[in-house]
Amino acid sequence: MSTQAVYLDELFLSVQGEAAQSGRAHLFARLSGCPLRCFYCDTPRSWVRREFCEVQFPNGEVKRWLNPVSLETFQQGWEELLQAYGCKQVVLAITGGEPLEQTEFLEIALRQWPDESMLETAGVFPERLQQLLPALSSVSLDWKLSSTLKEPADCLAPLACLEILQQSATPFWVKLVYLPDTPSQEISEALSQISHAAPGCQVWLQPATAIAPNRAPIDGKRMLKLLLDHSHYPLELRAQPQGHPFWGIQ
Numbered sequence: 609m610s611t612q613a614v615y616l617d618e619l620f621l622s623v624q625g626e627a628a629q630s631g632r633a634h635l636f637a638r639l640s641g642c643p644l645r646c647f648y649c650d651t652p653r654s655w656v657r658r659e660f661c662e663v664q665f666p667n668g669e670v671k672r673w674l675n676p677v678s679l680e681t682f683q684q685g686w687e688e689l690l691q692a693y694g695c696k697q698v699v700l701a702i703t704g705g706e707p708l709e710q711t712e713f714l715e716i717a718l719r720q721w722p723d724e725s726m727l728e729t730a731g732v733f734p735e736r737l738q739q740l741l742p743a744l745s746s747v748s749l750d751w752k753l754s755s756t757l758k759e760p761a762d763c764l765a766p767l768a769c770l771e772i773l774q775q776s777a778t779p780f781w782v783k784l785v786y787l788p789d790t791p792s793q794e795i796s797e798a799l800s801q802i803s804h805a806a807p808g809c810q811v812w813l814q815p816a817t818a819i820a821p822n823r824a825p826i827d828g829k830r831m832l833k834l835l836l837d838h839s840h841y842p843l844e845l846r847a848q849p850q851g852h853p854f855w856g857i858q
């Protein structure tokens with residue numbers, strides 16, 4: 609595949625619903641392809657590279673582009689979308705899937721993007737993260753707990769990614785999603801590792817938030833207990849459910 613083209617899943621504008629940038633308008637570029645299989649994944653469609661991607665406009669129109677999408681089409685698409693929303697400035701959220709699978713394209717594309725850009729990564733391919741960092745305004749590192757994965761993934765290297773981020777000048781935070789049956793011990797161990805590698809780091813504890821009738825509701829008391837039990841860790845620890853299911857938007 610050319611480094612001037614990308615496998616995209618969708619492009620849309622919405623409110624950021626998670627972690628440090630929550631509540632800000634973002635243009636979401638969801639890239640296709642993911643080596644992980646999280647139990648709580650709400651976009652399993654993005655695991656594979658599809659023939660077409662969708663671009664969603666405010667009037668309900670959905671345009672379909674053939675994959676892979678050229679740099680030119682990608683740039684025209686975001687300009688058209690921002691114009692349709694009458695939006696002058698917005699954060700570009702590079703999400704997935706796992707965006708670091710397509711780092712070379714991102715390095716080039718981000719040079720064209722005029723505003724802030726934020727990468728959401730699961731903490732894979734540390735050398736690619738290092739490569740892309742200079743082009744980014746911030747990074748959200750999604751620290752995967754092994755009990756939340758359907759299958760082990762050799763490519764996971766959250767600690768190495770965290771060490772790179774800690775050495776860099778790029779603002780970052782860690783997101784730690786847990787499920788109702790995630791053992792608290794596993795959360796404690798992850799927080800301990802994070803606090804040793806990046807003392808003072810901002811960490812968002814995030815209960816996987818109900819999006820389907822068969823998903824258990826959030827246990828607010830447990831969320832509070834987790835915060836209090838780990839309040840002595842040298843971390844900026846916060847808790848927050850995912851916003852989108854509450855707001856009824858994507």
Ligand code: SF4
Pocket residue numbers: 642643644645646648649650651652654655704705706730
């Ligand atoms: S890393 Fe993201 S896209 Fe991949 S399976 Fe997990 S939640 Fe889904």
